[in-house]
Amino acid sequence: MHKHISEQYDLELSQIRDTLMEMAGLVEVQVNNACTSLVNHDMELAEEVRDVESRLNQFEVDLDDRCVSIIAKRQPTAGDLRAIVSVMKVITDLERIGDEADRIAKMALELADSEKPEHQYAEFRAIHANVMKMLKRTLDAFARLDVESALRVFEDDENIDRAYNKIVRQSIETMQSNPQEVERSVSLMWAARALERIGDHAKNISEYVIYQVKGHDVRHSDVAGEMLE
Amino acid sequence: MHKHISEQYDLELSQIRDTLMEMAGLVEVQVNNACTSLVNHDMELAEEVRDVESRLNQFEVDLDDRCVSIIAKRQPTAGDLRAIVSVMKVITDLERIGDEADRIAKMALELADSEKPEHQYAEFRAIHANVMKMLKRTLDAFARLDVESALRVFEDDENIDRAYNKIVRQSIETMQSNPQEVERSVSLMWAARALERIGDHAKNISEYVIYQVKGHDVRHSDVAGEMLE
Numbered sequence: 504m505h506k507h508i509s510e511q512y513d514l515e516l517s518q519i520r521d522t523l524m525e526m527a528g529l530v531e532v533q534v535n536n537a538c539t540s541l542v543n544h545d546m547e548l549a550e551e552v553r554d555v556e557s558r559l560n561q562f563e564v565d566l567d568d569r570c571v572s573i574i575a576k577r578q579p580t581a582g583d584l585r586a587i588v589s590v591m592k593v594i595t596d597l598e599r600i601g602d603e604a605d606r607i608a609k610m611a612l613e614l615a616d617s618e619k620p621e622h623q624y625a626e627f628r629a630i631h632a633n634v635m636k637m638l639k640r641t642l643d644a645f646a647r648l649d650v651e652s653a654l655r656v657f658e659d660d661e662n663i664d665r666a667y668n669k670i671v672r673q674s675i676e677t678m679q680s681n682p683q684e685v686e687r688s689v690s691l692m693w694a695a696r697a698l699e700r701i702g703d704h705a706k707n708i709s710e711y712v713i714y715q716v717k718g719h720d721v722r723h724s725d726v727a728g729e730m731l732e
Numbered sequence: 733m734h735k736h737i738s739e740q741y742d743l744e745l746s747q748i749r750d751t752l753m754e755m756a757g758l759v760e761v762q763v764n765n766a767c768t769s770l771v772n773h774d775m776e777l778a779e780e781v782r783d784v785e786s787r788l789n790q791f792e793v794d795l796d797d798r799c800v801s802i803i804a805k806r807q808p809t810a811g812d813l814r815a816i817v818s819v820m821k822v823i824t825d826l827e828r829i830g831d832e833a834d835r836i837a838k839m840a841l842e843l844a845d846s847e848k849p850e851h852q853y854a855e856f857r858a859i860h861a862n863v864m865k866m867l868k869r870t871l872d873a874f875a876r877l878d879v880e881s882a883l884r885v886f887e888d889d890e891n892i893d894r895a896y897n898k899i900v901r902q903s904i905e906t907m908q909s910n911p912q913e914v915e916r917s918v919s920l921m922w923a924a925r926a927l928e929r930i931g932d933h934a935k936n937i938s939e940y941v942i943y944q945v946k947g948h949d950v951r952h953s954d955v956a957g958e959m960l961e
Contacts, residue, residue: 564951571817578807588800588820595824671918678907678914685907685914689900692918696925 512577516586519569523590526562527642530597533559533604534638534701538631541611541694542624549615552608559601566594582718589715593645596704603697610694617687626673627691630666630698637663641705644712653709663702670695741806745815748798752819755791756871759826759833762788763867763930766836767860770923771853773844781837788830795823818944822874825933832926839923846916855902856920859895859927866892870934873941882938892931899924
């Protein structure tokens with residue numbers, strides 16, 4: 504009987520994790536499309552991102568529901584419980600990454616009306632590429648419960664923060680020297696801010712990977728730094 | 733025996749909720765102090781907010797840990813499980829409100845060096861007052877599991893979004909007509925954005941109140957709108 508319950512639990516948990524990875528795949532596509540629509544002034548693609556957003560919300564509600572059910576029915580303890588709690592936390596971060604992609608698509612729509620700027624969004628493209636790499640690493644770490652990859656994500660996040668601060672400084676200079684550029688620069692700053700937030704959420708997800716595997720909470724501690732040394 | 737377990741569960745859950753309300757009280761103080769430090773150019777108060785931030789992180793880690801323990805030990809089902817899952821979700825939102833307060837304090841430090849602007853932060857003061865009211869209503873709703881108050885929070889959030897959009901429009905106009913104001917306006921916009929995000933988190937918390945009481949998920953649905961009618 505006990506073995507039966509445990510097998511059933513493992514099966515259900517792995518189905519939940521499969522759906523979560525499906526959601527994560529869709530989140531990656533959303534972030535990528537939102538950024539691509541921005542740099543290419545592609546309004547159609549931006550609208551598509553905005554339409555797909557509701558599917559992510561549906562994933563979130565459905566997955567949360569299944570997590571609560573599995574806890575109620577299977578009453579997992581220790582490691583099994585940590586696994587399901589991690590999944591619940593990751594769902595929230597994925598949904599919020601989706602919200603940020605939606606915000607980027609909104610900014611893409613605002614920018615699409617104007618001419619492309621001289622710099623051709625060079626810095627934004629750079630952050631975009633880094634965020635995609637970081638997201639991929641994060642999700643691979645989560646799928647394979649790979650602590651080492653998860654720890655690397657912390658370094659990725661620092662790079663993104665640096666690139667983001669550079670965009671803000673550049674935008675401020677542009678606005679100071681050219682008042683016609685104010686609106687465009689503000690939209691670009693908001694979009695860059697959204698990418699910076701996506702980096703934060705990816706970092707949160709990596710923390711849950713470590714929590715799930717190692718069983719201790721690395722949030723707000725220097726454990727991650729020490730583990731990397 | 734069963735009664736004993738259940739009483740023990742109720743006791744532990746109510747202790748967790750007490751600690752959560754303590755955390756919530758500290759979050760309210762942080763938001764209030766951060767905004768006050770900004771409009772008064774009070775660097776000392778802004779630094780204090782930044783120092784206290786780590787206490788909120790400690791609350792989060794401790795509370796999450798106690799929630800996982802209570803699930804593992806007491807294996808709650810149905811309503812009891814919903815209660816603890818709501819608490820876990822609320823912890824995350826409270827901690828993120830704390831992060832936003834910290835961002836406002838950072839902006840306060842950047843603004844404190846310059847002269848106070850002509851408008852004396854009038855719009856920002858207005859959003860600040862509204863956010864405090866909204867937070868109070870949200871936390872009261874959570875403490876008393878009051879669905880009607882929770883639903884009112886959705887309306888508060890719309891007001892805050894409107895006021896936020898007004899600040900952004902005003903800031904863009906200021907920057908266009910006065911390049912010397914760019915840096916200050918950007919800091920003020922970031923701070924206003926942080927308040928707008930706090931509104932979103934308060935709305936999330938209200939959704940969990942409804943979820944806990946009514947047992948259904950109102951996120952991303954029109955249920956809230958229908959309930960209000």
